[in-house]
Amino acid sequence: MKYLVLRIFQSSCLLVGVSLLSFIFIELSPGDFFDEMKLNPQISSETLVQLRRQYGMDQPFAVRYIHWLKSVAHGELGFSFAYNAPVAPLLRSRARNTLLLAGSATLMAWLIALPWGILSAEKHGKWFDSGSSLLTSILLATPDVLLALGLLLFAVRTRFLPTGGMMSLAAENRGRWTETKDISIHLLGPVIVLALISLPTLLRHIRAAMIEALASPCVRAARAHGIGRSRILLRHAFPVAMNPLISLFGLSLGSLLSASLLIEVVMSWPGLGPLLLESILARDVYVIIGAVMFASFTLVSGMLLGDVLLIGADPRIRTEGLL
Amino acid sequence: MPDARKPLLEVRGLCKIHRQGRWWERRFQVRALHNVDLTLDAGSTLALVGESGSGKTTLAMCLMGLERPDAGDIRFNGESLREQGRCERARNIQLLFQDSAGALNPGMSAREIIEEPLLILGKEKGGPRRGRVSKAMEQVGLPASWSHRRPYQLSGGQRQRLAIARALVVEPRLLILDEALAGLDLSIQGQISNLLLDLQAAHGLSYLYISHNLALVTQFADEMVVLHKGQVTKRLIASEMIVTSKEPAALAGMSMAARALGAHAGTGAP
Amino acid sequence: MKLSKKITAMLIFIGALHLAALFAGFFAPYDFAQQDRNMLYSAPTPLHFSDVQGRWHLQPSVCALIDNSEGNGFYSEDREKCKPVRWWVQGSRYELLGHFQSTWHLFGVDSPNRIFLLGSDGYGRDVFSRLLYGSQISLFAGFLATALTLTMGALLGTMAGYYGGWIDAAIMRCVEIFLALPWLYLLFAIRAFLPLHISPSRAFLLLIIVIGAVGWARPARLIRGVVLSGKERGYCLAAKGFGASDFYLMRRHLLPQTYSVLLTQAALLIPQYILAEVTLSFLGLGVGEPVASWGNMLGTLQQYDVLVSYWWMWAPGIAVIPVFFCYQLLGNALQQRARCSA
Numbered sequence: 033m034k035y036l037v038l039r040i041f042q043s044s045c046l047l048v049g050v051s052l053l054s055f056i057f058i059e060l061s062p063g064d065f066f067d068e069m070k071l072n073p074q075i076s077s078e079t080l081v082q083l084r085r086q087y088g089m090d091q092p093f094a095v096r097y098i099h100w101l102k103s104v105a106h107g108e109l110g111f112s113f114a115y116n117a118p119v120a121p122l123l124r125s126r127a128r129n130t131l132l133l134a135g136s137a138t139l140m141a142w143l144i145a146l147p148w149g150i151l152s153a154e155k156h157g158k159w160f161d162s163g164s165s166l167l168t169s170i171l172l173a174t175p176d177v178l179l180a181l182g183l184l185l186f187a188v189r190t191r192f193l194p195t196g197g198m199m200s201l202a203a204e205n206r207g208r209w210t211e212t213k214d215i216s217i218h219l220l221g222p223v224i225v226l227a228l229i230s231l232p233t234l235l236r237h238i239r240a241a242m243i244e245a246l247a248s249p250c251v252r253a254a255r256a257h258g259i260g261r262s263r264i265l266l267r268h269a270f271p272v273a274m275n276p277l278i279s280l281f282g283l284s285l286g287s288l289l290s291a292s293l294l295i296e297v298v299m300s301w302p303g304l305g306p307l308l309l310e311s312i313l314a315r316d317v318y319v320i321i322g323a324v325m326f327a328s329f330t331l332v333s334g335m336l337l338g339d340v341l342l343i344g345a346d347p348r349i350r351t352e353g354l355l
Numbered sequence: 356m357p358d359a360r361k362p363l364l365e366v367r368g369l370c371k372i373h374r375q376g377r378w379w380e381r382r383f384q385v386r387a388l389h390n391v392d393l394t395l396d397a398g399s400t401l402a403l404v405g406e407s408g409s410g411k412t413t414l415a416m417c418l419m420g421l422e423r424p425d426a427g428d429i430r431f432n433g434e435s436l437r438e439q440g441r442c443e444r445a446r447n448i449q450l451l452f453q454d455s456a457g458a459l460n461p462g463m464s465a466r467e468i469i470e471e472p473l474l475i476l477g478k479e480k481g482g483p484r485r486g487r488v489s490k491a492m493e494q495v496g497l498p499a500s501w502s503h504r505r506p507y508q509l510s511g512g513q514r515q516r517l518a519i520a521r522a523l524v525v526e527p528r529l530l531i532l533d534e535a536l537a538g539l540d541l542s543i544q545g546q547i548s549n550l551l552l553d554l555q556a557a558h559g560l561s562y563l564y565i566s567h568n569l570a571l572v573t574q575f576a577d578e579m580v581v582l583h584k585g586q587v588t589k590r591l592i593a594s595e596m597i598v599t600s601k602e603p604a605a606l607a608g609m610s611m612a613a614r615a616l617g618a619h620a621g622t623g624a625p
Numbered sequence: 626m627k628l629s630k631k632i633t634a635m636l637i638f639i640g641a642l643h644l645a646a647l648f649a650g651f652f653a654p655y656d657f658a659q660q661d662r663n664m665l666y667s668a669p670t671p672l673h674f675s676d677v678q679g680r681w682h683l684q685p686s687v688c689a690l691i692d693n694s695e696g697n698g699f700y701s702e703d704r705e706k707c708k709p710v711r712w713w714v715q716g717s718r719y720e721l722l723g724h725f726q727s728t729w730h731l732f733g734v735d736s737p738n739r740i741f742l743l744g745s746d747g748y749g750r751d752v753f754s755r756l757l758y759g760s761q762i763s764l765f766a767g768f769l770a771t772a773l774t775l776t777m778g779a780l781l782g783t784m785a786g787y788y789g790g791w792i793d794a795a796i797m798r799c800v801e802i803f804l805a806l807p808w809l810y811l812l813f814a815i816r817a818f819l820p821l822h823i824s825p826s827r828a829f830l831l832l833i834i835v836i837g838a839v840g841w842a843r844p845a846r847l848i849r850g851v852v853l854s855g856k857e858r859g860y861c862l863a864a865k866g867f868g869a870s871d872f873y874l875m876r877r878h879l880l881p882q883t884y885s886v887l888l889t890q891a892a893l894l895i896p897q898y899i900l901a902e903v904t905l906s907f908l909g910l911g912v913g914e915p916v917a918s919w920g921n922m923l924g925t926l927q928q929y930d931v932l933v934s935y936w937w938m939w940a941p942g943i944a945v946i947p948v949f950f951c952y953q954l955l956g957n958a959l960q961q962r963a964r965c966s967a
Contacts (some may be wrong), residue, residue, distance in 0.1 A: 049802040173949035175900055177907055178942035181926050188933055217935045290809030294904055298927070308810075309908060312817040320817050327810040396895070419866045441868035450866050458859030462881055472867040518863075 039339060050328045054321045055097050061112045098301055100318070109325070110318030114311065119322040122307065127326050129198065130303035134292050134330075136219060137226035144227065149238030149263060156243055164235070172232035176291055180225050180298040193221045196300030222292075222299045229291045230284065237280050241273035249273060274345050282338030286331050361433060363561050364395040364418075364529060371413055371585075386571060387413040387456050389585045391427070395529070400562040401554070402576035404569060410585040411565045415533045418563070431529070442476050444557070447449070449522035453534035456625035459506040465503035468581035469521045476525060491520040512543035516550070531563045536571055548574060629962065635955045636673045640946065643768070643952045646760040650719030653754035654733045654740055658915040659717060661739060661749035664690060666935050667700050669744045676707065684709045687740045744937035747925060755917035756940055764948070766833055767899030773837030774894060775844055775887050782848025783875055783883075787856055793912040795846070803842040811839050812901060816910050827914035832911050836901045844890050848883050885963055892956035896949045902944070919945060 081335075103110050108118040115122060152161045187193040198218050199211065245251060246269050254268045296305030304323050311319040371388040387410045395401045403411050416422040418429060420441060429436045431447055431622065439447075452458040459468055469488045473479055479487065489499055495516040506514055515535065522530055532551075536544045554560060566572050572579060581589035628636070645652065672685035675688075677764035689706040721727055734740040743752040785796040803811070815835050823831065852875075855861065861878050905911035906920025913921065920939035926932050926939065 046801055046805045049798070050805055053802055054814060055816060060818065067746065169950060169953055170946070173896075173946045173953055175903060175942060175945050175949070177904060177923055178939075178945070181923070181939075183943070185932055187930075286804075286807040289807040293807075293809050293813070294908075297908060308813060312813060312910065313821065315817070320814060324806065324810050324814045328806050331807055332805050349636075421862055421865055445868040450863065452859045454859055458863055460860040460878055471864065475864065475867045475869045475873065511892060521863070603772070 036340070038231045039336055043336055046236070046332055047325070047328060051100075051321070051325055052097070054324055055093065055100070058317055058321075059093050064327045076220050100321075109322045112311075112316050112319045114314045114316040114319070119318050122319065123304070123322050123326055126302060126304050126307050129301065130289075130292060130296065130305070131330070132299060133219065133222055133226065133296065133303055134288055136223045137230065137292070138144050138288060140223055140227040141230040143235040144232055145238055150242050150270070151243030153246060154261075154265065156246075159237075168232040168235050171228060176225075176229050176294055177298065179228055180295050183221050184299060187221055194218050195221075198302050218301075222295050225295050225299070226288070226292055229295075230288055232289075233284065234280070238273070238277060241276045242269060245269040245272040263328075271345070275342065278338055278342045278345055282339075285334040289327050289331060301341040361447055362394040363397040363432060364393075364563070365428075365430040366393045366414075366418075367428045368392065369414070369417060369429065370425045371410075371417060371422065372425055373413075388417070388424070391582070391585070391587055393587070395561055396561060397528070397561055398555070398559045400564055400575050400578040402572040402579040403563060403565045403582060404567060404572055404579060405565055405582035407463050408584075409582040409620060411567075411582055413585075414582070415450060415531050415563070415565055418448060418531060420444050425596050428506045445472065445476060445527075446525055447527055448529045448531065449525065449527040450533060451515075451518055451535040451572060453537050455511060455518050458518055459514060461506050464503045464505055465497070465509075465517055468506075468517060472521060472525045485559075487524055491524040494554065495520045510543075511539050512547060515539065515543075515547055519547075519550070519554075522609055523558075525566060526558075527560070529561045529563065531565065533565045534567070535564075535567070537568065544571065551575075581599050629958070632955065632958050632962065635809045635951065635958065639951060639955065642951075643764060646757070646764050646961050647722065649757035649761050650721060650727065651729060652731050653751070653757040653820045654714075654716065654730055654742075655751040655754040655760040656717040656719065657750065657755045659750060659754075661745065664700070664739060664741070664745050664749045665747055666931075667741060667745045668935075669751075669937055670739065671702070672710070673707065682709070684711075686710060687734050687738050689738050691929075706738070708735050710740060735788045743940045744935070746922070747931070752922075752937055752940055753920060756919070756944060757838065758890070759917040759919045759922055759941060760944070762829060762912055763899050763902055763920065763945075766829065766836070766902040766918075767897075768896045770833045770837035770901075771891055773833065774840045774898075775891060777820065777838070777841040778844030778890075779848050779880075779883060779887060781841065782845035783852050783879065785845070786849040786852030787871065787875060787879070793849070797849075800842040800846055803839075808839060810900075812836065812905070813910075815839065816905065821910075825912050825914075828912045829916075832902055834906065836898050836905075840894060844887070844894075847886050847890065851883050851886055852879050855882050882889045882959050885959075889956065889959040889963055892952055896952045899945070899948070903941075915942075 045335070100110050103118075107120055109120040109123065110118070112119050112122060135313075148164065152164050155161050184195060187195045194217060196218075199214050248269075250272070251264060251269050254264050259268070292303065293305040293308065295301065296303040297309055303327065308320065308323045310316075311323070364413075369388050369391040370386075373385045373387050373465065389413060391410075393401065403414065405411050413422065417424045418436075420436065431439070431444075436444060463471070466488055469491050471486060472483050473487065488502070492499055492502065497516055497520065501509075506517070509517065518535075536547055539547065548571070551562065555562065562575075564572060564576060577593050579589075579591045580587055581591075667690055670687050670690065672687060674685050675681050676686065686707045686709045688702045688708075690700040691703050710732055711734070712732050714730050715728045716730040716733050718726055718728050726782050732740070739745075739750050739751070741753065743756060746752055746755070785793040806814075812835065815838070819831060819835070856874070856879060858878075861874055864874055864878060902911055902918065903920035903923065906913075906918045907924045909921075909924065911920055912918040922938070922941045926942075931938055
């Protein structure tokens with residue numbers, strides 16, 4: 033329990049550190065939101081000065097940071113210049129969509145990778161294993177962008193999947209069930225792409241962990257006892273392999289979030305990705321910070337969750353005490 | 356010139372505390388050495404014995420300047436070691452480790468290993484340096500044709516010879532042997548001990564031999580100091596080094612066999 | 626550091642690839658910005674080994690294309706106007722390594738015929754030439770950014786591992802903060818706070834610095850581990866006993882141990898960084914027009930009609946696959962080697 037509290041404290045410090053880092057980047061960067069307006073001859077420079085003062089952009093670094101922290105405490109996360117609204121509500125729906133995408137993709141990836149990896153490990157060295165290795169190598173060598181574009185092409189040509197967005201107009205306000213079905217079919221494309229992106233590394237690690245587990249003395253003993261193949265796989269080898277896999281989950285979260293950023297933009301899924309890109313092009317500073325903080329928060333929570341799961345899954349950690 | 360009456364090495368009141376954990380946590384302080392006194396005369400061998408954790412290696416590290424003592428004074432030939440520079444100290448005192456494989460960089464050849472101290476101390480130019488390296492190899496009984504071999508191509512005994520050559524190439528006055536013979540086969544131990552004795556006779560070296568193996572120690576040492584939990588508990592000279600079952604707990608931790616061997620070793624001082 | 630034949634072979638192959646990229650100007654028949662407004666989005670020009678009379682020639686020839694009068698952007702050949710492909714032609718001027726100028730090209734065709742091996746893009750520029758010039762940008766961005774990351778990581782990791790204490794604590798906290806952000810978000814954040822509209826050459830440099838500065842954390846942690854375990858080894862203590870300075874120890878004993886880790890990390894990071902450049906340029910945040918980069922070439926695929934109709938525009942994306950595959954094989958071989966010697 034004490035360990036958990038310590039970790040939560042550490043994670044919060046980490047998030048504060050991340051926010052500080054982001055603010056330092058703004059501090060070091062030339063230009064801001066209002067620079068675009070400078071190009072417009074109709075807007076005088078006095079107006080710009082006024083606007084800057086209004087939004088507090090002329091304040092020193094420390095003051096702006098403290099204001100932002102206060103705003104976070106109020107649940108607002110700063111103010112968006114482009115949308116003329118607080119950042120938090122903007123993020124909320126987008127963040128929800130991103131989590132939906134990332135969560136579903138993780139689920140799909142693990143559902144495919146687990147049985148495939150376990151089977152590969154068992155048939156280590158045979159043609160199934162070698163074939164899978166080759167396939168995953170080629171998949172790993174394919175850039176994410178290409179996979180996303182490929183799926184879009186497929187969607188356009190075959191019309192099996194919608195080509196973007198989250199919901200079609202026809203399905204709006206038609207009742208819960210229709211909406212859910214509609215969202216699901218729109219979700220399918222991006223989820224498939226994200227799952228394909230995460231699959232190679234996942235498969236590799238699962239296979240490696242299972243191979244090691246199958247070679248361990250306790251499994252050999254079980255085999256010597258004459259215990260059947262599937263029981264060995266599931267009840268003896270797999271729990272041993274779980275330990276590194278749970279750590280893998282925490283670590284792979286970062287790359288998953290990064291990949292989802294790109295996929296959302298390419299496939300027009302209304303998540304954090306398009307919002308972030310838009311804000312970058314518009315230099316809407318607080319939205320950028322908000323989105324980055326949210327991503328960081330998700331990653332840190334994911335890693336924390338991984339640690340907690342590890343404590344639950346590996347009894348050795350529980351009894352030996354934690355390092 | 357070394358004064359024959361003055362000891363080569365004098366250690367007075369040496370104290371060292373190891374701190375583990377966070378600096379504000381007091382409970383992790385371990386007293387490695389407490390008020391240790393010892394003297395070593397030129398040309399003689401002092402054995403430092405004690406069980407694991409008694410502070411022997413810490414003492415060696417302090418003498419080598421690899422760790423800083425918290426209190427006390429170390430004098431080499433009358434001068435305080437603290438006032439001497441690293442290079443000065445290196446020219447006088449050298450250290451041999453137990454794990455010869457770990458003590459030698461696996462990526463370097465024998466020649467490079469022996470040459471290294473000369474390079475660091477910046478003593479010689481290319482020609483004389485090579486001469487000293489060859490001489491060192493010869494002294495320890497390694498053929499000159501092996502100068503290109505790497506440590507993994509040598510056996511345990513040969514590696515230890517290489518380490519001795521490296522230590523000798525700077526012509527030190529004192530050699531600290533930190534369990535240098537442990538981990539070798541018995542016959543190799545004999546060979547290396549003989550080599551060390553020969554070198555001592557030829558160059559007037561002094562040895563500080565650290566060990567927890569009583570049998571080996573009694574073969575070579577003139578004097579023996581026993582360390583227990585960082586403190587000196589016993590001093591013996593050669594003729595007193597007969598271990599009987601009546602010896603107090605300070606010598607506990609030695610193997611039965613060593614004790615039995617020691618019973619016959621009283622006459623073995625060189 | 627000894628390397629097996631397999632690894633050396635792969636390194637040579639990758640080196641050859643980069644060398645070919647450097648000589649892009651020679652291999653490419655056209656300049657990357659050379660436009661032909663009459664031939665927008667033309668498919669790859671077919672090479673004919675037989676002429677109009679049906680006779681076979683060793684030298685292929687290329688026929689002129691005419692725009693179909695319907696104006697739907699598709700071209701058909703005019704078999705009357707064919708010209709042979711010639712080798713060692715003089716063509717547009719280009720620069721080698723920023724210093725030497727040359728006009729020699731490997732192959733070409735006399736105007737007005739065009740040899741578009743991979744078709745042309747929306748401005749009538751040769752995709753094959755742009756692919757080659759683009760490889761300069763994309764491959765070298767990855768390579769140079771990796772060099773930057775590994776230098777930073779090695780420096781900070783060695784300092785943290787060697788000196789310990791508060792230096793170690795401070796560097797490790799920074800490492801944790803950098804690792805608490807998904808890398809693409811971090812990349813975007815840093816890119817966001819830099820000027821958006823900059824010249825392509827400046828953008829290239831900026832991209833290298835940004836991508837390189839983002840990823841130092843993981844290598845730094847690995848190097849720190851190597852240095853921590855290395856500095857306690859007997860030979861380091863012995864060298865210290867001889868009076869060696871910190872700098873000597875780091876240079877002579879500790880750094881050589883890190884080479885293996887650095888090489889393995891390089892094989893992993895270079896493809897990641899090439900991908901980062903491609904992603905950023907794809908989204909318009911990287912190297913911009915008119916300079917070709919595989920990223921900004923793929924960016925045009927975001928338009929519906931390009932995506933669906935002009936298959937040759939996918940070339941940069943396909944070209945990446947063998948490069949990454951090669952780096953993957955290299956990375957696997959290096960990891961295998963590291964595991965075996967451990």
